[in-house]
Amino acid sequence: MDTQNLAAFVAAAEYGSFSRAAEALELTQPAVSKRISGLEDRIGARLFDRVGRRVALTEAGETLLPRARALLVMVDDTRRALDSLSHDVTGRLTLATSHHVGLHRLPAVLRAFTRHYPAAGLDLRFLDSEQAYQGVLDGALELAVVTLAPTPDPALSVVPVWVDDLRFVCGPEHPLAGAGRIDLATLGRHEGVLPGSRTFTRGLIEERFARAGVTPTIALATNYLETLKMMASIGLGWSVLPETLLDGTLHVIDVDEPPIRRPLGYLYHRSRTLSNAARAMIAELETVRTADTRT
Structure with missing residues (x-):
């Protein structure tokens, strides 16, 4: 055919x-x-x-x-295996990333990649982390840089690069902004705006509440963290956001809990032959991972 x-x-x-x-x-x-x-x-x-x-x-x-x-x-896969024999970093790399990782973690990596390998093309796709996982599993994507699943599929090679510390936040005029130190039960009685129910990040949040025996009250949900930031900042509810998004429009709630830690990194299919471009991108990511480990 x-x-x-x-x-x-x-x-x-x-x-x-x-x-x-x-x-x-x-x-x-x-x-x-x-x-x-x-x-x-x-x-x-x-x-x-x-x-x-x-x-x-x-x-x-x-x-x-x-x-x-x-x-x-x-x-x-056959084409990539043959191309890799030349050791030239050319061809087109199909790479998926989530919006948050793509905006806040990946730019320096992409800048280094395009500078070091100008002959390589980049097909960059912005997808939810969960969609990217499935795309790598299905073979539609060669590489993904996203939020990592709590339990990754054994067919995937998954490597953490960064860690997001997630903080409980609300708008400056929200009642919780002046509440002092509170527990999850108190937080759960107020309406929250959180990531979608099927996202990896939502799973981490629900796991933390479940351990405390609390069911949070969810008013709104969206997969876009920047949208959650806006909704929390104007008082629509408390939320849980990475420290990279915190600024003067948000108040960090003093919750009697350590930050929720969310791993971010790259993944590829173990059974797939990686192109030279994919190997080069992984090398750039490894440079960042090694630097973060040293600091």
């Missing part, structure tokens, strides 16, 4: 749209449609049902999708 046709099929399946798949592949929508039609003709089955502006996989499409992903990973 033509790998370009398979790539168009996988992209359309993941985005649920031919137009969005075309944007991701830097093609026109007719070109994506033509490739998928060619694949359908090749296998003799319809792969998508067109429902309005979206497309949904047929039974044949559902059957083909995991096999198409596996084939593309195998082809990509």
Whole structure:
């Protein structure tokens, strides 16, 4: 099968749209449609049902999708293995990062990488950490730099680089700002604004409350820490945020608990051959990790 046709099929399946798949592949929508039609003709089955502006996989499409992903990973893995023989750091690295890590931890690493390896391309994708984990597992991503899962999948190689100390915070005019030293039970009686329920960070927060036998009151949730900062600063509730986000718009609540520690780092699939560009990026990350360990 033509790998370009398979790539168009996988992209359309993941985005649920031919137009969005075309944007991701830097093609026109007719070109994506033509490739998928060619694949359908090749296998003799319809792969998508067109429902309005979206497309949904047929039974044949559902059957083909995991096999198409596996084939593309195998082809990509072979290409990287051959490219690595030259030892030149070229090609395109598909790297995912979360918004917070990408904005507050990764810029210096990316600056060093682009300066040291100008011939290497970078396909940088901003995703929730949980999505990035799955992307590395599925083979869609070669490397991710994100919040690390409490229990990582054994198929992944996971390396901590930084640690975020998370602090309980509220707006300066919130009742908790003048409460003095409090415990989690007192905090839990006030409404909080926290990361989404399925995020690694939310899991760390809930684990801390569970150990104290407390169920927090959650008013609002979002996966974007900068949005949580804004909501806490204007008094919509207390929150838990990394020290890197603290400034004069927030009050650090004196909670009778040590900071929640959140590991950040990189991960890749153990069974995948890394490109020279990925190895070079890991070397830059290791430089940062070693420097942080020494300090």
